[in-house]
Amino acid sequence: MTIVGIDLGTTNSLISIWGDEGPELIPNALGKTLTPSVVGVNDEGEILIGEAAKERLITHADQTIADFKRTMGSDRVVELGSYKFRPEELSAFVLRALKADAEQHLGQPVTDAIISVPAYFNDIQRKATIDAGKLAGLTVESLINEPTAAALAYGLNEVEDSQFLIFDLGGGTFDVSILDKYDNVMEVRATAGDNYLGGNDFRDAIAEMLISNHELDRANISHRAMNRLHRLAETIKEQLSSNGEARYAATIDEVEIEGSLNRDEFEELTSPLRRRLRIPMERAINDAILTPEKIENVILVGGASRMPMIRRMVGRLFHKLPLSHLNPDELIALGAAVQTGLKSRNAALEDVVMTDVCPYTLGTSAVVDDNFQNLVIVPIIERNSVVPISQSQSFYTIRNKQTQIHLDIYQGENMRPADNILLGDLNIDVPPAPAGDEGIDVRFTYDINGALEVEVTSLSTKKQVRKIFKNQANLSEEDLQQRFKALSDIKLHPRDQAENAALLARAERIYAESLRHQRDYVRTLILDFEQFISDPKNRDVASIRDAFSEALEELEGSLFDSE
Numbered sequence: 001m002t003i004v005g006i007d008l009g010t011t012n013s014l015i016s017i018w019g020d021e022g023p024e025l026i027p028n029a030l031g032k033t034l035t036p037s038v039v040g041v042n043d044e045g046e047i048l049i050g051e052a053a054k055e056r057l058i059t060h061a062d063q064t065i066a067d068f069k070r071t072m073g074s075d076r077v078v079e080l081g082s083y084k085f086r087p088e089e090l091s092a093f094v095l096r097a098l099k100a101d102a103e104q105h106l107g108q109p110v111t112d113a114i115i116s117v118p119a120y121f122n123d124i125q126r127k128a129t130i131d132a133g134k135l136a137g138l139t140v141e142s143l144i145n146e147p148t149a150a151a152l153a154y155g156l157n158e159v160e161d162s163q164f165l166i167f168d169l170g171g172g173t174f175d176v177s178i179l180d181k182y183d184n185v186m187e188v189r190a191t192a193g194d195n196y197l198g199g200n201d202f203r204d205a206i207a208e209m210l211i212s213n214h215e216l217d218r219a220n221i222s223h224r225a226m227n228r229l230h231r232l233a234e235t236i237k238e239q240l241s242s243n244g245e246a247r248y249a250a251t252i253d254e255v256e257i258e259g260s261l262n263r264d265e266f267e268e269l270t271s272p273l274r275r276r277l278r279i280p281m282e283r284a285i286n287d288a289i290l291t292p293e294k295i296e297n298v299i300l301v302g303g304a305s306r307m308p309m310i311r312r313m314v315g316r317l318f319h320k321l322p323l324s325h326l327n328p329d330e331l332i333a334l335g336a337a338v339q340t341g342l343k344s345r346n347a348a349l350e351d352v353v354m355t356d357v358c359p360y361t362l363g364t365s366a367v368v369d370d371n372f373q374n375l376v377i378v379p380i381i382e383r384n385s386v387v388p389i390s391q392s393q394s395f396y397t398i399r400n401k402q403t404q405i406h407l408d409i410y411q412g413e414n415m416r417p418a419d420n421i422l423l424g425d426l427n428i429d430v431p432p433a434p435a436g437d438e439g440i441d442v443r444f445t446y447d448i449n450g451a452l453e454v455e456v457t458s459l460s461t462k463k464q465v466r467k468i469f470k471n472q473a474n475l476s477e478e479d480l481q482q483r484f485k486a487l488s489d490i491k492l493h494p495r496d497q498a499e500n501a502a503l504l505a506r507a508e509r510i511y512a513e514s515l516r517h518q519r520d521y522v523r524t525l526i527l528d529f530e531q532f533i534s535d536p537k538n539r540d541v542a543s544i545r546d547a548f549s550e551a552l553e554e555l556e557g558s559l560f561d562s563e
């Protein structure tokens with residue numbers, strides 16, 4: 001059985017396997033290893049995934065959605081054309097496309113996967129990811145923390161035995177992990193992060209600057225114009241990674257905007273974001289009981305770590321040049337492939353041992369003050385404990401003749417229960433007795449796959465209650481079945497037409513972005529190409545497509561520079 005590794009990213013997703021030569025990335029229908037995590041619907045009600053959908057973000061803003069990883073684990077439903085989807089379902093479409101790519105590449109069905117998640121994803125977000133896998137017809141063998149995957153990709157060959165820090169700044173999330181590598185053992189010492197901080201926030205800072213500098217009507221800006229602004233901001237951001245200055249010119253909601261942004265201004269604009277990046281780093285270093293000087297290597301992961309200011313900041317904080325010689329976009333998927341190799345006990349990986357930590361504190365709520373007034377969290381497994389781990393604590397009745405003890409199980413770092421995530425609850429019967437005479441032993445066991453088992457034993461009767469909080473679906477099993485069926489009935493845009501669809505979507509976007517004679521020219525290109533591919537007698541689609549693509553390529557360069 002082949003297990004695939006999947007990096008289900010905010011911006012892009014990738015699929016990989018452990019091949020004869022080690023980890024391998026699998027190309028999509030366009031021959032690329034990065035599939036944009038974007039989903040759209042066309043006028044025929046077919047679902048478009050990846051490049052074509054990404055291009056339609058501007059031309060078909062109401063029928064296209066990106067960045068949905070940020071809402072994983074929430075109940076937010078988005079309308080796409082006549083459909084309504086939850087974040088798990090949108091992710092499932094991306095997974096379905098990746099699965100089809102792998103099946104095409106391997107020539108066999110693919111049913112099992114290891115999917116990466118931000119280390120700092122909470123239990124509900126992890127469950128949502130597993131549900132997305134199920135909805136795509138995949139059995140999720142396990143989840144792997146993204147920085148752990150990156151460490152596996154790097155660590156095997158590229159890093160000497162050392163304590164190193166992985167700085168992973170993706171599109172939507174930020175993760176930091178500190179690892180210790182010795183011999184063939186890779187031990188995660190601590191992990192921390194921010195689920196709502198990523199490259200997109202740097203993009204949004206530019207978009208905000210454009211709105212205020214050019215006095216755009218923020219309250220009434222259209223969805224389409226916002227997507228256009230985001231795209232422009234993204235281009236400016238990426239240009240600033242290679243040039244000191246980026247010039248821009250565009251028409252947004254009928255307003256012509258033109259100007260430039262230089263690196264210093266961009267850095268000034270985003271200094272609050274850089275300050276936020278320091279918080280998880282400090283927490284991880286403290287939790288690992290280290291100081292920055294003890295970190296021997298720093299590895300940059302995630303597309304947004306390409307920004308020069310990030311390299312510089314990390315260099316300054318740790319007094320050393322960060323490593324980034326492997327492609328930061330591909331690391332996590334490569335590491336997920338290594339994990340599939342470990343899982344299937346591949347001979348080449350026999351000696352490698354990987355240990356991970358539980359990223360959050362797990363505990364229960366209880367009253368601990370003498371007046372029985374304040375319900376607070378009592379941590380049982382502290383965050384960053386090496387997994388698997390088992391810890392227990394005793395609790396006693398607080399009322400006379402109390403016959404039951406109720407336990408709410410929480411995940412999180414806050415003192416008050418309401419500020420943490422409730423994972424579930426359980427009850428245990430105890431014999432009636434004076435308050436404080438009857439007690440229970442509460443044992444938490446947390447395994448590598450993020451399954452928490454709570455075992456409660458009455459100290460006097462020895463009766464036990466056990467419950468496994470194992471990646472239970474946020475959706476009920478029945479709901480999942482129903483949605484799986486409903487999703488299976490929705491047609492995906494045919495894979496073998498993906499290249500044409502992506503190219504046409506791109507051309508339509510360029511059309512929407514250009515004016516006058518350029519529009520006429522793009523329209524002619526589009527109509528000619530459509531006509532050509534609609535006639536089955538025309539065989540040499542590939543070379544016409546190349547010519548079409550080249551024409552767009554030329555146009556797009558000139559569009560940006562000359563406007």
Ligand code: AMP
Pocket residue numbers: 009010011012169170171172198199200203234237238239241301302303304305306307328329
């Ligand atoms: P990932 O989730 O790792 O694919 O990272 C995606 C993020 O990386 C997005 O926010 C991109 O805008 C950002 N990114 C990719 N390339 C660059 C670049 N050259 N400069 C700045 N940001 C980039």
